Amino acid sequence: MEGIRGRSAIVTGAGSGIGREIALLFASEGAKVVVAELNEAAGRETERMIRDSGGEAIFLRTDVSLDGDCASAVRLARESFGSVDVLINNAGIDGRPAPVADIDPADLDRIMRVNFTGAFLMCRHALREMAGQRRGSIVNIASLGGLIPVHNGMPYSASKAALIMLTRSIAAEYGRYGVRANAIAPGWAETDMVRRYAEQSSIDPQEFRRAVSRRAPLGRLATTRDVADLALFLCSDRASYITGQTYVIDGGLSVT
Numbered sequence: 001m002e003g004i005r006g007r008s009a010i011v012t013g014a015g016s017g018i019g020r021e022i023a024l025l026f027a028s029e030g031a032k033v034v035v036a037e038l039n040e041a042a043g044r045e046t047e048r049m050i051r052d053s054g055g056e057a058i059f060l061r062t063d064v065s066l067d068g069d070c071a072s073a074v075r076l077a078r079e080s081f082g083s084v085d086v087l088i089n090n091a092g093i094d095g096r097p098a099p100v101a102d103i104d105p106a107d108l109d110r111i112m113r114v115n116f117t118g119a120f121l122m123c124r125h126a127l128r129e130m131a132g133q134r135r136g137s138i139v140n141i142a143s144l145g146g147l148i149p150v151h152n153g154m155p156y157s158a159s160k161a162a163l164i165m166l167t168r169s170i171a172a173e174y175g176r177y178g179v180r181a182n183a184i185a186p187g188w189a190e191t192d193m194v195r196r197y198a199e200q201s202s203i204d205p206q207e208f209r210r211a212v213s214r215r216a217p218l219g220r221l222a223t224t225r226d227v228a229d230l231a232l233f234l235c236s237d238r239a240s241y242i243t244g245q246t247y248v249i250d251g252g253l254s255v256t
């Protein structure tokens, strides 16, 4: 696909689930990937998987909630790969399910710090490079939960709603520099996050999957590849006139 081969791409949270899938897919399409991940073993594993299949990747232990770590990830992409072409803000966490009045303020701060502020910090550094190059594409992995409240999940939903507005602000302010920003809003995707959500809500994960599959018109959860394919399209030149948008990918869940 046009637009990814030879480009550098930073993928946060690339040690697992959707982030790992995006890193592997982008590398297989010829991108040079910075695996920016908090969990060192998981990040190194993604780096190894890419290198073993002939791709280019560098792991950097990165906590996106720390400005210095975000600056280092962007610097690494520029110094190792020559430019900062693609940023995928994928790192994200969820919290303990609770109705609004019972939410621990510390939990709200923690979730906002990673899901929203973390993406902002990465963008802050990447945008300076991208604007200078007059080229760049940012994809923020938001959530259907940023458009429709997750029951007992206000901090997560609020963080993803904020991420969608960050996306729109960047699109409005940086289009003139050739920088595009879009968001992806998955419904439920087959990752550890789904298992954790089900367990924390005292639901059997298999039963939860079956319930989601029954409700979704397409009859299943998203695969991580479904989400990665959309991210690839949005970063490719085929999407060169698309910016500021949020793409729901939920098997039709939100229209039922």
Ligand SMILES: NC(=O)c1ccc[n+]([C@@H]2O[C@H](COP(=O)([O-])OP(=O)(O)OC[C@H]3O[C@@H](n4cnc5c(N)ncnc54)[C@H](O)[C@@H]3O)[C@@H](O)[C@H]2O)c1
Binding pocket: 012, 013, 014, 015, 016, 017, 018, 019, 036, 037, 038, 039, 042, 062, 063, 064, 065, 090, 091, 092, 093, 114, 118, 141, 142, 143, 144, 185, 186, 187, 188, 189, 190, 191, 192, 193, 194
């Ligand atoms: N799985 C779903 O159903 C679903 C639905 C909608 C949106 N999403 C979003 O997709 C993204 C990926 O989720 P996933 O399901 O693959 O989850 P996951 O838990 O499998 O992966 C998240 C990764 O982010 C990393 N991470 C966590 N905090 C970090 C930090 N501070 N700095 C850097 N890395 C950090 C984790 O170590 C992990 O490798 C998240 O933003 C999530 O909110 C997931």
